[in-house]
Amino acid sequence: MLEAAVERGRQVLPGVTLVRAGEPMAALLVVRSGSAKRYSVTLEGAEQIHGFVLPGEAVGLEGFASGRYTCEVSALEPLSYCRVPMRKLEQLLERLPGLRREMLRQLGQALDEAQRLRGELTQSDARGRVAHFLADLSERLARRGLSPTEFRLSMSRADIARHLGLTLETVSRALSTFKREGWLRVRARDISVLRPEALAALGGGCA
Protein backbone atom coordinates (compact mmCIF):
# COMPACT_ATOMS: atom_id res chain seq x y z
CA MET A 1 0.00 0.00 0.00
CA LEU A 2 2.14 2.86 1.24
CA GLU A 3 5.33 1.21 0.11
CA ALA A 4 4.04 0.80 -3.42
CA ALA A 5 3.54 4.54 -3.74
CA VAL A 6 6.92 5.49 -2.42
CA GLU A 7 9.64 6.07 -4.93
CA ARG A 8 12.88 4.25 -4.23
CA GLY A 9 15.20 6.07 -1.90
CA ARG A 10 17.52 8.66 -3.30
CA GLN A 11 20.93 9.68 -2.04
CA VAL A 12 22.52 13.10 -1.90
CA LEU A 13 25.85 14.47 -0.71
CA PRO A 14 26.39 17.12 1.98
CA GLY A 15 25.54 20.62 0.80
CA VAL A 16 22.99 19.49 -1.78
CA THR A 17 19.69 21.34 -1.61
CA LEU A 18 16.65 19.05 -1.48
CA VAL A 19 13.97 21.69 -1.92
CA ARG A 20 14.05 25.40 -2.63
CA ALA A 21 11.76 28.17 -1.42
CA GLY A 22 9.15 29.08 -4.03
CA GLU A 23 9.41 25.76 -5.84
CA PRO A 24 6.07 23.94 -6.33
CA MET A 25 5.51 21.24 -3.76
CA ALA A 26 5.50 18.28 -6.10
CA ALA A 27 6.09 15.59 -3.51
CA LEU A 28 6.34 14.84 0.17
CA LEU A 29 9.89 13.99 1.22
CA VAL A 30 10.84 11.88 4.22
CA VAL A 31 14.43 11.57 5.38
CA ARG A 32 15.67 7.99 5.78
CA SER A 33 19.17 8.63 7.09
CA GLY A 34 21.45 11.62 7.57
CA SER A 35 20.32 15.11 8.49
CA ALA A 36 19.49 18.43 6.88
CA LYS A 37 18.91 22.05 7.78
CA ARG A 38 15.77 24.01 6.98
CA TYR A 39 16.30 27.72 6.42
CA SER A 40 15.20 30.75 4.55
CA VAL A 41 17.34 33.55 3.22
CA THR A 42 16.65 37.07 4.42
CA LEU A 43 16.78 40.12 2.21
CA GLU A 44 20.33 40.79 3.37
CA GLY A 45 21.39 37.30 2.35
CA ALA A 46 21.66 35.86 5.86
CA GLU A 47 20.38 32.37 6.56
CA GLN A 48 17.56 32.09 9.05
CA ILE A 49 17.66 28.56 10.30
CA HIS A 50 14.23 27.15 11.11
CA GLY A 51 15.39 23.78 12.29
CA PHE A 52 17.13 20.53 11.52
CA VAL A 53 15.59 17.46 9.92
CA LEU A 54 16.49 14.09 11.40
CA PRO A 55 15.82 10.58 10.08
CA GLY A 56 12.13 9.70 10.02
CA GLU A 57 11.03 13.30 9.75
CA ALA A 58 9.24 14.90 6.81
CA VAL A 59 10.49 17.85 4.79
CA GLY A 60 8.51 20.92 3.85
CA LEU A 61 5.13 20.26 5.48
CA GLU A 62 4.58 24.01 5.63
CA GLY A 63 4.37 23.88 1.83
CA PHE A 64 0.78 22.68 2.16
CA ALA A 65 -0.14 26.28 2.89
CA SER A 66 0.35 27.47 -0.67
CA GLY A 67 1.42 24.41 -2.64
CA ARG A 68 4.94 25.77 -2.71
CA TYR A 69 7.83 25.28 -0.37
CA THR A 70 8.57 28.29 1.79
CA CYS A 71 12.09 27.42 2.80
CA GLU A 72 15.20 25.69 1.58
CA VAL A 73 16.34 22.35 2.89
CA SER A 74 19.89 21.20 2.35
CA ALA A 75 21.79 18.12 3.47
CA LEU A 76 24.36 18.40 6.27
CA GLU A 77 25.70 14.86 5.76
CA PRO A 78 25.32 12.17 3.14
CA LEU A 79 21.55 11.75 3.22
CA SER A 80 18.98 9.34 1.84
CA TYR A 81 15.29 10.02 1.55
CA CYS A 82 12.13 8.76 -0.05
CA ARG A 83 9.59 10.68 -1.99
CA VAL A 84 5.78 10.49 -2.26
CA PRO A 85 4.43 12.46 -5.25
CA MET A 86 1.52 14.72 -4.29
CA ARG A 87 -0.81 13.06 -6.78
CA LYS A 88 -0.14 9.69 -5.19
CA LEU A 89 -0.55 11.20 -1.74
CA GLU A 90 -3.99 12.56 -2.59
CA GLN A 91 -5.12 9.17 -3.89
CA LEU A 92 -3.90 7.54 -0.71
CA LEU A 93 -5.64 10.12 1.47
CA GLU A 94 -8.85 9.33 -0.43
CA ARG A 95 -8.66 5.67 0.48
CA LEU A 96 -6.99 5.48 3.87
CA PRO A 97 -8.69 7.14 6.86
CA GLY A 98 -5.73 6.08 8.99
CA LEU A 99 -3.32 7.96 6.77
CA ARG A 100 -5.55 11.03 6.92
CA ARG A 101 -5.38 10.97 10.69
CA GLU A 102 -1.63 10.36 10.52
CA MET A 103 -1.07 13.37 8.27
CA LEU A 104 -3.08 15.61 10.57
CA ARG A 105 -1.19 14.17 13.51
CA GLN A 106 2.20 14.87 11.94
CA LEU A 107 1.21 18.40 11.02
CA GLY A 108 -0.27 18.99 14.45
CA GLN A 109 2.91 17.76 16.04
CA ALA A 110 5.09 19.94 13.86
CA LEU A 111 2.93 22.89 14.81
CA ASP A 112 3.04 22.04 18.48
CA GLU A 113 6.80 21.72 18.41
CA ALA A 114 7.25 24.96 16.52
CA GLN A 115 5.19 26.77 19.15
CA ARG A 116 6.85 25.12 22.06
CA LEU A 117 10.25 25.95 20.63
CA ARG A 118 9.26 29.54 20.03
CA GLY A 119 8.17 29.79 23.64
CA GLU A 120 11.40 28.29 24.89
CA LEU A 121 13.54 30.55 22.78
CA THR A 122 11.82 33.79 23.62
CA GLN A 123 11.77 33.07 27.35
CA SER A 124 15.19 31.57 28.00
CA ASP A 125 18.63 33.09 28.16
CA ALA A 126 21.55 31.88 26.06
CA ARG A 127 22.48 28.82 28.10
CA GLY A 128 18.85 27.84 28.46
CA ARG A 129 18.48 27.89 24.70
CA VAL A 130 21.55 25.78 24.07
CA ALA A 131 20.53 23.33 26.81
CA HIS A 132 17.08 23.08 25.30
CA PHE A 133 18.55 22.53 21.85
CA LEU A 134 20.68 19.65 23.10
CA ALA A 135 17.85 18.11 25.10
CA ASP A 136 15.53 18.30 22.11
CA LEU A 137 18.10 16.75 19.80
CA SER A 138 18.73 14.04 22.33
CA GLU A 139 15.05 13.22 22.62
CA ARG A 140 14.52 13.10 18.87
CA LEU A 141 17.51 10.80 18.43
CA ALA A 142 16.18 8.54 21.16
CA ARG A 143 12.83 8.41 19.40
CA ARG A 144 14.64 6.92 16.41
CA GLY A 145 16.42 4.37 18.54
CA LEU A 146 19.76 6.19 18.52
CA SER A 147 21.82 7.00 21.59
CA PRO A 148 20.47 10.06 23.44
CA THR A 149 23.74 10.61 25.25
CA GLU A 150 26.44 10.05 22.64
CA PHE A 151 26.07 11.77 19.32
CA ARG A 152 27.81 13.87 16.73
CA LEU A 153 26.47 17.29 15.78
CA SER A 154 26.05 17.44 12.03
CA MET A 155 25.68 21.22 12.08
CA SER A 156 28.22 23.96 12.78
CA ARG A 157 28.18 26.25 15.82
CA ALA A 158 27.16 29.03 13.46
CA ASP A 159 24.13 27.03 12.31
CA ILE A 160 23.12 26.35 15.90
CA ALA A 161 23.58 30.01 16.74
CA ARG A 162 21.45 31.24 13.86
CA HIS A 163 18.79 28.71 14.81
CA LEU A 164 18.70 29.92 18.41
CA GLY A 165 19.03 33.61 17.72
CA LEU A 166 22.49 33.82 19.27
CA THR A 167 26.02 34.36 18.01
CA LEU A 168 28.39 31.46 17.48
CA GLU A 169 30.67 32.80 20.22
CA THR A 170 27.83 32.63 22.71
CA VAL A 171 26.97 29.06 21.72
CA SER A 172 30.59 28.10 22.14
CA ARG A 173 30.75 29.72 25.57
CA ALA A 174 27.58 27.94 26.67
CA LEU A 175 29.06 24.59 25.65
CA SER A 176 32.29 25.41 27.47
CA THR A 177 30.32 26.24 30.59
CA PHE A 178 28.41 22.95 30.44
CA LYS A 179 31.70 21.16 29.99
CA ARG A 180 33.26 22.95 32.94
CA GLU A 181 30.23 22.10 35.09
CA GLY A 182 30.67 18.44 34.16
CA TRP A 183 27.35 18.18 32.34
CA LEU A 184 28.85 17.36 28.93
CA ARG A 185 31.96 16.10 27.29
CA VAL A 186 32.63 18.07 24.11
CA ARG A 187 35.25 17.26 21.52
CA ALA A 188 34.70 19.24 18.35
CA ARG A 189 31.30 18.02 17.16
CA ASP A 190 31.14 14.93 19.33
CA ILE A 191 28.90 15.33 22.35
CA SER A 192 28.55 13.08 25.40
CA VAL A 193 25.76 14.04 27.72
CA LEU A 194 26.79 13.23 31.29
CA ARG A 195 23.94 14.88 33.18
CA PRO A 196 20.81 15.01 31.01
CA GLU A 197 18.70 16.16 33.94
CA ALA A 198 20.81 19.28 34.37
CA LEU A 199 20.25 20.23 30.74
CA ALA A 200 16.53 19.49 30.99
CA ALA A 201 16.26 21.67 34.07
CA LEU A 202 17.84 24.62 32.29
CA GLY A 203 16.05 24.04 29.01
CA GLY A 204 12.51 23.07 29.83
CA GLY A 205 10.31 25.36 31.83
CA CYS A 206 7.08 24.04 30.28
CA ALA A 207 4.23 22.40 32.15
Place this chain on the structure above:
Amino acid sequence: MLEAAVERGRQVLPGVTLVRAGEPMAALLVVRSGSAKRYSVTLEGAEQIHGFVLPGEAVGLEGFASGRYTCEVSALEPLSYCRVPMRKLEQLLERLPGLRREMLRQLGQALDEAQRLRGELTQSDARGRVAHFLADLSERLARRGLSPTEFRLSMSRADIARHLGLTLETVSRALSTFKREGWLRVRARDISVLRPEALAALGGGCA
Protein backbone atom coordinates in the same frame (compact mmCIF):
# COMPACT_ATOMS: atom_id res chain seq x y z
CA MET B 1 -22.90 20.76 3.60
CA LEU B 2 -20.35 22.41 5.89
CA GLU B 3 -22.95 24.66 7.40
CA ALA B 4 -25.15 21.72 8.34
CA ALA B 5 -22.38 20.18 10.42
CA VAL B 6 -21.52 23.32 12.30
CA GLU B 7 -23.13 23.83 15.65
CA ARG B 8 -24.77 27.19 16.16
CA GLY B 9 -22.46 29.92 17.34
CA ARG B 10 -21.75 30.27 21.01
CA GLN B 11 -20.93 33.39 22.94
CA VAL B 12 -18.55 33.89 25.82
CA LEU B 13 -17.47 36.85 27.93
CA PRO B 14 -13.90 38.17 28.33
CA GLY B 15 -11.74 36.00 30.53
CA VAL B 16 -13.64 32.79 29.78
CA THR B 17 -11.43 29.85 28.81
CA LEU B 18 -12.50 28.13 25.58
CA VAL B 19 -10.18 25.14 25.78
CA ARG B 20 -7.76 23.88 28.40
CA ALA B 21 -4.45 22.11 27.98
CA GLY B 22 -4.78 18.36 28.38
CA GLU B 23 -8.48 18.32 27.57
CA PRO B 24 -9.49 15.88 24.80
CA MET B 25 -9.90 17.59 21.45
CA ALA B 26 -13.61 16.94 21.00
CA ALA B 27 -14.24 19.55 18.34
CA LEU B 28 -12.65 22.08 16.04
CA LEU B 29 -13.40 25.67 17.09
CA VAL B 30 -13.43 28.65 14.77
CA VAL B 31 -13.68 32.20 16.07
CA ARG B 32 -16.48 34.27 14.51
CA SER B 33 -15.90 37.60 16.25
CA GLY B 34 -13.78 38.89 19.10
CA SER B 35 -10.29 37.72 19.97
CA ALA B 36 -8.53 35.33 22.31
CA LYS B 37 -5.07 34.52 23.61
CA ARG B 38 -3.40 31.13 23.35
CA TYR B 39 -0.99 30.30 26.14
CA SER B 40 0.45 27.62 28.30
CA VAL B 41 1.37 27.83 31.93
CA THR B 42 4.98 27.12 32.90
CA LEU B 43 5.99 25.18 35.97
CA GLU B 44 6.48 28.47 37.83
CA GLY B 45 2.95 29.56 36.98
CA ALA B 46 3.89 32.16 34.38
CA GLU B 47 1.87 32.43 31.19
CA GLN B 48 3.73 31.73 27.98
CA ILE B 49 1.70 33.41 25.29
CA HIS B 50 1.81 31.54 21.98
CA GLY B 51 -0.32 33.95 20.05
CA PHE B 52 -3.64 35.64 19.60
CA VAL B 53 -6.65 34.27 17.76
CA LEU B 54 -8.53 36.65 15.49
CA PRO B 55 -11.90 36.24 13.75
CA GLY B 56 -11.86 33.55 11.06
CA GLU B 57 -9.04 31.64 12.70
CA ALA B 58 -9.19 28.16 14.18
CA VAL B 59 -8.38 27.24 17.76
CA GLY B 60 -6.18 24.41 18.88
CA LEU B 61 -5.01 22.89 15.60
CA GLU B 62 -1.92 21.63 17.39
CA GLY B 63 -4.27 19.28 19.25
CA PHE B 64 -4.27 17.00 16.22
CA ALA B 65 -0.86 15.80 17.37
CA SER B 66 -2.18 13.85 20.34
CA GLY B 67 -5.93 14.28 20.29
CA ARG B 68 -5.64 16.65 23.23
CA TYR B 69 -5.21 20.37 23.37
CA THR B 70 -1.74 21.46 24.38
CA CYS B 71 -2.53 25.01 25.43
CA GLU B 72 -5.22 27.15 26.94
CA VAL B 73 -7.26 29.61 24.95
CA SER B 74 -9.19 32.35 26.68
CA ALA B 75 -11.29 35.23 25.36
CA LEU B 76 -9.92 38.77 25.51
CA GLU B 77 -13.21 40.38 24.50
CA PRO B 78 -16.79 39.23 24.15
CA LEU B 79 -16.31 36.45 21.61
CA SER B 80 -18.46 34.24 19.43
CA TYR B 81 -17.37 31.03 17.79
CA CYS B 82 -18.66 27.95 16.07
CA ARG B 83 -17.83 24.35 16.73
CA VAL B 84 -17.37 21.30 14.49
CA PRO B 85 -17.37 18.03 16.46
CA MET B 86 -14.44 15.79 15.53
CA ARG B 87 -16.76 12.94 14.56
CA LYS B 88 -18.53 15.22 12.09
CA LEU B 89 -15.19 16.51 10.82
CA GLU B 90 -13.95 13.01 10.03
CA GLN B 91 -17.11 12.22 8.09
CA LEU B 92 -16.72 15.39 6.10
CA LEU B 93 -13.05 14.67 5.38
CA GLU B 94 -14.14 11.28 4.05
CA ARG B 95 -16.46 12.85 1.51
CA LEU B 96 -14.91 16.15 0.55
CA PRO B 97 -11.49 16.21 -1.14
CA GLY B 98 -11.65 19.99 -1.15
CA LEU B 99 -12.02 20.09 2.61
CA ARG B 100 -9.09 17.70 2.97
CA ARG B 101 -6.92 20.07 1.01
CA GLU B 102 -8.27 23.00 2.99
CA MET B 103 -7.41 21.37 6.31
CA LEU B 104 -3.89 20.63 5.16
CA ARG B 105 -3.63 24.16 3.85
CA GLN B 106 -4.74 25.67 7.16
CA LEU B 107 -2.34 23.52 9.13
CA GLY B 108 0.47 24.23 6.70
CA GLN B 109 -0.19 27.91 7.04
CA ALA B 110 -0.27 27.78 10.82
CA LEU B 111 3.04 25.93 10.71
CA ASP B 112 4.56 28.36 8.26
CA GLU B 113 3.48 31.31 10.37
CA ALA B 114 4.76 29.76 13.57
CA GLN B 115 8.15 29.22 11.96
CA ARG B 116 8.31 32.62 10.37
CA LEU B 117 7.38 34.20 13.69
CA ARG B 118 10.00 32.20 15.52
CA GLY B 119 12.60 33.36 13.04
CA GLU B 120 11.56 36.97 13.38
CA LEU B 121 11.61 36.85 17.15
CA THR B 122 14.96 35.19 17.52
CA GLN B 123 16.66 37.47 15.01
CA SER B 124 15.21 40.89 15.82
CA ASP B 125 15.79 43.28 18.64
CA ALA B 126 12.98 44.65 20.81
CA ARG B 127 11.69 47.31 18.41
CA GLY B 128 11.86 44.90 15.50
CA ARG B 129 9.70 42.43 17.39
CA VAL B 130 7.09 44.99 18.31
CA ALA B 131 7.06 46.37 14.77
CA HIS B 132 6.63 42.86 13.42
CA PHE B 133 3.84 42.18 15.87
CA LEU B 134 1.94 45.26 14.75
CA ALA B 135 2.53 44.57 11.06
CA ASP B 136 1.34 41.00 11.48
CA LEU B 137 -1.77 42.07 13.35
CA SER B 138 -2.45 44.68 10.72
CA GLU B 139 -2.16 42.16 7.91
CA ARG B 140 -4.41 39.62 9.60
CA LEU B 141 -7.06 42.26 10.26
CA ALA B 142 -6.88 43.36 6.63
CA ARG B 143 -7.36 39.76 5.54
CA ARG B 144 -10.70 39.82 7.39
CA GLY B 145 -11.73 43.07 5.77
CA LEU B 146 -11.02 45.21 8.85
CA SER B 147 -8.95 48.37 8.84
CA PRO B 148 -5.20 47.64 8.81
CA THR B 149 -4.34 51.11 10.05
CA GLU B 150 -6.89 51.84 12.79
CA PHE B 151 -7.49 49.22 15.42
CA ARG B 152 -7.80 48.60 19.11
CA LEU B 153 -5.48 46.17 20.86
CA SER B 154 -7.53 43.68 22.79
CA MET B 155 -4.51 42.49 24.77
CA SER B 156 -2.49 44.21 27.48
CA ARG B 157 1.13 45.35 27.10
CA ALA B 158 2.05 42.54 29.44
CA ASP B 159 0.41 39.99 27.11
CA ILE B 160 2.26 41.43 24.12
CA ALA B 161 5.51 41.37 26.08
CA ARG B 162 5.13 37.75 27.14
CA HIS B 163 4.29 36.85 23.56
CA LEU B 164 7.43 38.53 22.22
CA GLY B 165 9.78 37.48 24.99
CA LEU B 166 10.19 41.04 26.26
CA THR B 167 9.14 42.97 29.35
CA LEU B 168 6.13 45.23 29.35
CA GLU B 169 8.37 48.25 29.92
CA THR B 170 10.32 47.47 26.78
CA VAL B 171 7.12 47.10 24.74
CA SER B 172 5.93 50.42 26.08
CA ARG B 173 9.23 52.08 25.19
CA ALA B 174 9.11 50.67 21.67
CA LEU B 175 5.62 52.05 21.15
CA SER B 176 6.73 55.43 22.52
CA THR B 177 9.63 55.46 20.11
CA PHE B 178 7.39 54.68 17.14
CA LYS B 179 5.06 57.45 18.30
CA ARG B 180 7.93 59.91 18.61
CA GLU B 181 9.16 58.97 15.12
CA GLY B 182 5.72 59.70 13.76
CA TRP B 183 5.06 56.11 12.66
CA LEU B 184 2.09 55.55 14.96
CA ARG B 185 -0.51 57.33 16.96
CA VAL B 186 -1.05 55.58 20.28
CA ARG B 187 -3.75 56.37 22.78
CA ALA B 188 -4.02 53.64 25.40
CA ARG B 189 -5.01 50.57 23.35
CA ASP B 190 -6.05 52.44 20.23
CA ILE B 191 -3.49 52.32 17.47
CA SER B 192 -3.30 54.34 14.26
CA VAL B 193 -0.61 53.24 11.87
CA LEU B 194 0.73 56.28 10.03
CA ARG B 195 3.71 54.73 8.26
CA PRO B 196 3.13 51.01 7.69
CA GLU B 197 6.21 50.74 5.50
CA ALA B 198 8.45 51.91 8.35
CA LEU B 199 7.11 49.15 10.59
CA ALA B 200 7.43 46.57 7.84
CA ALA B 201 11.04 47.59 7.25
CA LEU B 202 11.90 47.09 10.91
CA GLY B 203 9.82 43.98 11.37
CA GLY B 204 10.20 41.91 8.26
CA GLY B 205 13.62 40.79 7.10
CA CYS B 206 12.25 37.74 5.28
CA ALA B 207 12.59 37.06 1.60
Place this chain on the structure above:
DNA sequence: CGCAAAATTTGATCCGCGTCAAGTGCCGAT
Protein backbone atom coordinates in the same frame (compact mmCIF):
# COMPACT_ATOMS: atom_id res chain seq x y z
C1' DC C 1 52.60 13.51 6.80
C1' DG C 2 52.33 18.44 6.58
C1' DC C 3 50.22 22.55 5.15
C1' DA C 4 46.50 25.91 4.58
C1' DA C 5 41.88 27.11 5.36
C1' DA C 6 38.03 26.76 8.19
C1' DA C 7 35.90 26.05 12.56
C1' DT C 8 36.01 26.74 17.28
C1' DT C 9 37.52 28.69 21.60
C1' DT C 10 38.79 32.41 24.48
C1' DG C 11 39.39 37.28 25.86
C1' DA C 12 38.07 42.41 26.22
C1' DT C 13 34.83 45.96 25.63
C1' DC C 14 30.32 48.08 24.74
C1' DC C 15 25.41 48.51 24.48
C1' DG C 16 20.45 47.10 24.68
C1' DC C 17 17.21 45.39 27.55
C1' DG C 18 15.83 43.58 32.15
C1' DT C 19 15.12 45.15 36.69
C1' DC C 20 13.71 48.26 40.21
C1' DA C 21 11.35 52.48 41.16
C1' DA C 22 8.49 56.57 40.49
C1' DG C 23 5.23 58.95 38.30
C1' DT C 24 0.87 59.60 35.05
C1' DG C 25 -3.46 58.77 33.10
C1' DC C 26 -7.53 55.93 32.24
C1' DC C 27 -11.70 53.55 33.89
C1' DG C 28 -15.11 51.74 36.93
C1' DA C 29 -17.23 52.14 41.42
C1' DT C 30 -19.49 54.72 44.79
Place this chain on the structure above:
DNA sequence: ATCGGCACTTGACGCGGATCAAATTTTGCG
Protein backbone atom coordinates in the same frame (compact mmCIF):
# COMPACT_ATOMS: atom_id res chain seq x y z
C1' DA D 1 -18.09 64.31 40.15
C1' DT D 2 -14.59 62.22 42.91
C1' DC D 3 -11.89 58.59 44.36
C1' DG D 4 -9.17 54.41 44.12
C1' DG D 5 -6.98 50.94 41.57
C1' DC D 6 -4.83 49.30 37.63
C1' DA D 7 -2.58 49.73 33.18
C1' DC D 8 0.78 52.17 31.24
C1' DT D 9 4.81 55.42 30.80
C1' DT D 10 9.22 57.11 32.04
C1' DG D 11 13.72 57.17 34.42
C1' DA D 12 18.17 55.13 36.48
C1' DC D 13 21.30 51.44 36.71
C1' DG D 14 23.48 46.84 36.11
C1' DC D 15 24.24 42.61 33.56
C1' DG D 16 24.20 39.28 29.73
C1' DG D 17 25.26 38.75 25.31
C1' DA D 18 26.81 41.12 20.83
C1' DT D 19 30.86 42.76 18.75
C1' DC D 20 35.65 43.03 17.77
C1' DA D 21 40.01 40.65 18.06
C1' DA D 22 43.28 36.97 18.55
C1' DA D 23 44.77 32.33 19.74
C1' DT D 24 44.08 27.43 19.03
C1' DT D 25 42.20 23.25 17.16
C1' DT D 26 40.27 20.55 13.46
C1' DT D 27 39.68 19.24 8.81
C1' DG D 28 40.44 18.69 4.05
C1' DC D 29 43.88 18.11 0.56
C1' DG D 30 48.22 17.71 -1.94
